[in-house]
Amino acid sequence: MPYVRPRSSGEAEAWAEEAASQGGVGTQALREVTEVAASPEVAEGLRIALDSPVVVRRRLMLLDGRPVELTDSYYPASWARGTALGEARKIRGGAVSLLADLGYRPGRVSEDVYTRQPTDAERSALHLTDRDWVLGLTRVLSTAEGMPIELSVMTMVPQGRRLRYELTVE
Numbered sequence: 001m002p003y004v005r006p007r008s009s010g011e012a013e014a015w016a017e018e019a020a021s022q023g024g025v026g027t028q029a030l031r032e033v034t035e036v037a038a039s040p041e042v043a044e045g046l047r048i049a050l051d052s053p054v055v056v057r058r059r060l061m062l063l064d065g066r067p068v069e070l071t072d073s074y075y076p077a078s079w080a081r082g083t084a085l086g087e088a089r090k091i092r093g094g095a096v097s098l099l100a101d102l103g104y105r106p107g108r109v110s111e112d113v114y115t116r117q118p119t120d121a122e123r124s125a126l127h128l129t130d131r132d133w134v135l136g137l138t139r140v141l142s143t144a145e146g147m148p149i150e151l152s153v154m155t156m157v158p159q160g161r162r163l164r165y166e167l168t169v170e
């Protein structure tokens with residue numbers, strides 16, 4: 001689960017590492033960092049009140065220069081505001097490493113995977129045809145104690161995507 005564990009200093013970002021393991025080049029472009037009111041899905045996932053302020057980091061993931069995924073990651077503004085999460089720049093080591101540095105170490109992951117038709121904006125950003133569908137993944141990252149610290153909504157082109165899960169049963 002490279003996407004949900006803090007990275008060591010000097011370690012490649014998870015997306016670049018995964019793409020390289022398959023012979024490709026994975027990069028990302030930061031599209032926007034802003035504060036918004038929590039939607040019903042975000043409020044429920046982060047267990048905060050509807051319309052509470054959240055910081056959202058919107059990114060476009062590229063594989064060999066082709067857009068393959070839109071990722072929007074949300075954080076409660078009550079503690080994310082004023083950190084690198086709220087700044088419009090890449091975060092050294094990634095957001096998960098920063099969360100751990102801030103005292104919010106990931107310990108649990110919950111994911112929902114689904115397919116749906118893309119919106120017009122998604123179709124344009126991902127260079128999809130009118131007949132293409134997208135693969136969606138909503139991930140809630142929580143501390144070991146169960147406090148939600150990040151909700152990410154990923155919209156992916158389904159071609160070439162593979163989801164792999166490794167679970168530990170206690």
